[in-house]
Amino acid sequence: MPDTARADRPGHPPLGRLLRPVRGAAVGWVALAAVIGGLCTGALASRAAWETSPPQPDRAEAAAILTEVFPGHDLGDIDTPPALFVVYGHALRLGTVKTLLFGDGGEYQESATTAAALGAPPVPAEQIVSTARERLTATGWRVYDPQVTDGMSCADKTCATPLPVTNTTLLARRGDTVLNAWISSQTAPDASYLSVDLNRAPPPAVLPAGVLGTLVGALAGWVAFGWVSRRTEGRRRRGLVHGLLGVAVVLWWLPVLLAAPSLLTHHRGEPHPVWHPYWEWLGQPAASLLFLVGAVCALLATALAAAARRAAAPSTADPGGL
Incomplete structure (x- = not known):
């Protein structure tokens, strides 16, 4: 009972609310970030599974x-x-x-x-x-x-x-x-x-590793970016944080939008005993510099979100302060 009461008090939202994004445009970019995060995690997992070959x-x-x-x-x-x-x-x-x-x-x-x-x-x-x-x-x-x-x-x-x-x-x-x-x-x-x-040919572990990595990565991305969105709600750094995450999402998705249609046309145009590796469909590592810059933006946004929460914590001594 005490825990429930504490969770219902202002300033202590339920865990489920903390892990989902705020309403509005944030839901869209959090979903895009979660999907591309899952795809990249799946690609890394499939590459690791190649070591069983x-x-x-x-x-x-x-x-x-x-x-x-x-x-x-x-x-x-x-x-x-x-x-x-x-x-x-x-x-x-x-x-x-x-x-x-x-x-x-x-x-x-x-x-x-x-x-x-x-x-x-x-x-x-x-x-x-x-x-x-x-x-x-x-x-x-x-x-x-x-x-x-x-x-x-x-x-x-x-x-x-x-x-x-x-x-x-x-x-x-x-x-x-x-x-x-x-x-x-x-x-x-x-x-x-x-x-x-x-x-x-790809060893048997590549496919399940890629699928599992994608699902786990997408879930982790939703939780992480939803956390950032919620933590910056109503804070002064919200625009900067969302801007950095927007840049990250664009830099991560752009290679996919360029590489995937090209590879699909290539596969349909000639026979392939095996498909191209997962990461090539994401434009990697050809666009690895874009991915790295996007990752830096995402990490910086996460750090700013965490700092903004601490700075915005209400003071018991001064109810009107930040």
Whole structure:
């Protein structure tokens, strides 16, 4: 009973009221902040779940696959990556953080074990594609429809005689392994007519981790930003706090609005054995600088909200004071 009476006294609103935003426009920006907070948390959780993935295929595994699918082609020089995710082919480290923040964050991507065959194709490119599809199907791979594009090649350095070239992309998946092959009809001795990437599909933990992280993050965002909205109600710093949170919401949502439609069009336009990682749909880490600036604004707004509550606490000695 004493606790109930205390909660009903002025200055001590119920807990549920403290955790929801004030009425009006604040409800909208709190909801937007909660949703984008949930999406970002889900993306981080899915990235953490990627750590349960086995390493990319080693040379022995890659050699067995390449020999099985592309017999008679010199793909013996196999390159294995240094990590599961790389930036410009290198493992992420402190020195590459600047690369992520200042324009090249899109280069952060899953690595692959690679191999290539140089020179003119020993048989027509169409035959290489046909043989590969037959062998992939026979050995349990799910094969996607090849994507064919036309281009031009040069017979010499001056490109005085342009030559038409056909490029074919072949995608397949078996278990947790994805094969991506490019077959070209080019005949230049220093260019590759066959390139192959082998990498891992997302491990099973990625999807539930992303979903759970999104739900937990959205709930936490609603509680946190609702708290800020309620704490600044009627305070002098309310406009500044809401302005900072508005900037944060814009900086967090802008990359999503730009990246998600583009990726959706990309996915619908060509086959994908696996979807692009969660964070790429949010425009991350390509727009990581915007995210970081938004996070600083949100933290500053939260600190100002907490300070405003203390400064605005009524004084028993001076009822008219702040």
